[in-house]
Amino acid sequence: MTEPRWVRIGLAVASGGVLVFLYLPLVILAIYAFNPSRLQAWPPTGLTLHWFAEAAANPGLRAAIVNSLIAGAGATGVALVLGTAAALAVQRFTFFGRETISFLFVLPIALPGVVTGIALRTTFQTLDVDFGLATIIVGHATFCIVIAYNNVIARLRRLPRTPEEASADLGADTWTTFRRITLPAMGTALLSGGLLAFALSFDEIIVTNFTAGPGTQTIPMWILAAIQRPAEVPVVNVVAFVLILLSAIPVYLAQRIAGGATGGGRY
Amino acid sequence: MTTASSVSAPETPTPQPGRLRRFAAWLHLHKRVQRNLLLGGPLTWMVVAYFGSLFILLLGAFWDRDPFTGQVQPFAWSLDAFESLITNPVYLTIAVRTITIAAAVTVTDAILAVPIAYYMARIATPRVRQLMVVAVLMPLWAAYLVKVYAWRTILQGNGFLEWALGPFGVDAPGLGQILNAWVVLSYLWLPYMILPIFAGLERIPNSLHEASADLGARAGITFRRVTLPLVFPALVAGSIFTFSLTLGDYITPDLVADAKFVGNVIYDNSSLGNLPLAAAYSLLPIVVMIGYLLVARRLGAFDSL
Amino acid sequence: MRHLRIPVLFSAVALLLAACGGQGSGSTGPTPIAEIGDGEGELNLIIWAGYAESGETDAAYDWVTPFEDETGCQVNTTNMTDSNNGVSLMQSGEYDGISASGDATTxxxxxxxxxxxxTDVFENYDAVFDDLKNLPHNTVDGVNYGVPHGRGPNLLAWNTEEVTSAPTSWEPIWEGGADYAGRISIYDSSIFIADAALHLMATQPDLGITDPYQLNQEQFDASVALLEELDANDPLYWSDFNDQISSYASGDVVIGTTWPYQVNLLQAESAPIEATLPEEGTTGWSDTWMMYSEAEHPNCMLMWMDHMMSPEANAQATVWFGEAATSEPACEAAEALSPGHCESQHADDPGYWENVWYWSTPQEDCADDDPDTTCVTQEDWVDAWTSLRGA
Structure with missing residues (x-):
């Protein structure tokens, strides 16, 4: 600790302020989830669990959750496979254009989603592809690859090469070495990358809006539609409240796996 | 960092190698094939799904439209879209407005993020640090749309702000102020700024700070001369998100500020069927962001992504 | 590498486009389906919000579930924000049909x-009011391109606590806009230029506007100038009807243009909102259910069209939205839901509708036979609206 006392206190106060700023809207929303009135006026008029029952009984909501889980799992799977392959290639081999690869992968997440969305939509239409879950997965996977790639490459950089070399010296072939040495060493990086990719996919609305067909709804799409129906706005508050609570699980899990000091890994 | 202990001894090759095994053995000796196999999948995906799509979109910028039905006519070449963009000054106004707000959001987030990231990385006890990381991460998982709507209920008449500030004679800001967009977008992207800065600060070895202090530098000087330059790439990495996400957003400006951003022009024109104009205007964020990324890469931000 | 790829991709695209060519040209020899067959199990519709209720907002208003139960066609809906958006969604080719207003139908x-x-395939078409059949916006050369859903006016709505003397004309939002600066609610679509033109039709007869949708350059410029004055008073533009409801409910806006639907919902929540059809007339709509020429589920769509003309469904839909029902049997069914509905909505009163200018598409030839007149096109309307909103 080299910082003087007043700096530490000042920073603690500033941090507290930022956390209040981050959580105030979420807390207000959580309170609205228990508000009996359909109108979002402050202060709330009472306390009810009525909207939780409505949310549980909503069939459209259930279908949307299933769709979001499928889309998230699909996109995360594709992203992990492709991102890991790319990271291995970049980290383990030298070749012309190596430096450009990470630049290319970062583009889909750095360019605005509305551009990615329209581009994919135009292409699918041109190719006469039917819009549905598959097109959503393609859209999501495209910007999730970089997440897996970054996590894996950060881990590979810190990984000593000696176990792999020892494995090879002992006569193991490439596949065995990968399966027994490299893959286990990357395990936690894959898991935290997978979690973040899944989170991004689960919350993505812009690209989804452009790549979903008329009959397919994900959770954000359901929220957007429900918010347009005055009667369903209180149910949206409930969904938001539950989503925030549930999100604590994967976030905490990722933290535990990463063991706190994560260095260059992503969260 | 616990990986080495979990590694067990490699299997000895089986006496009768299967076809897959033999292929693996062959691969072992052919590094170039290995590399191409690894790169083939991801590169094909990116080139076909992503760059192919971008290319088709940009091609669409040069397509003509039927002036009455609005039907796009592929391969009927036209520069009409670009002509509209140049002749109508509104598109420049919108671009300037968007880039200004994106820059303001980025600076705001950096100012808010550095103290808390510093506290997390260097002052908090490990337990508090872990809790704070979770606390910063959780809002990222809360649905984006829900957060925007939470802000609507705060800002609009009869909302939280009017309730809290009304006694001091302050009116609700309503939903038509451009400043709303600045506040809400800064709110939305703040975790994207905090996390890379935190990771960057965590990577700086403590010995550097001690050395600086031993040499007689006060805390302020150490921060300015040692910490800030070392964490700057991480800050730039975070700014890629805050800047780009603002540049492309069309939902937030519409819902909280009734304002048109670059994203709105692209989205509106695509939803009104004017794909050529949407595609032509898409060039703006593409060019701006590629420029931004090239500068960011020179500043070393990519290692902090 | 990139240089090599571009021509390859280009030719791939060209081939594919060639393969799907002829898609839009199928309209040369239209042969309507002569008989409704079995349903395809699904129906994807583009609708105005509130046009396909399944009891989610009010359990008493549900005309989708009975249709699904009866036909086995699962209904998916997408709300359009305005007619331009509706046309664009139809161009995507993913939908079976649309509830199109006159500015989209043409x-x-x-x-x-x-x-x-x-229309012979529909059981419920005969009963439709005669003045809703074979209208120019949905019938060309004697061929019908759809069936009516309902018609209604755009209204002037105000908060009775803030606007104490009930307005009778559009004057408070145009000339009197400064009194309500920052608190005016305006429909966010290029078609709203017609509302300015309509007001000028009454206040500036010298301009010679005869149709608020077909404007020559001078008339158009005057309308846009009037809109710019309005814009200077910082109105809140709405495209999502629920945005408008919440801004009326919260008091953020106190006067503006609206659909009867929002007035119904606001009054149901006992918000202090009144609405009127101003004396200089108003814009409005006469909506048509249309089927996509290459619909994936044509039988379901035709059954839906018939269903929407049936007395029960038409009564529910038109009472729910606050528009005029399309047939006498529907009016009778509506009595049970809202006594006096057809009378108050002037369902069978052709004279009333002369004061309502149905949305229609601005056309270069002014939609008339006079070769000497030229009017500002739809494109320029959208462009002018973009400039107004973006500045």
């Missing part, structure tokens, strides 16, 4: 996206 017919329909 464009859909001209581009071959709307399928001709044989």
């Amino acid at each position: 464009r859909l017919i001209a581009s071959g996206l709307a399928a001709p329909v044989n």
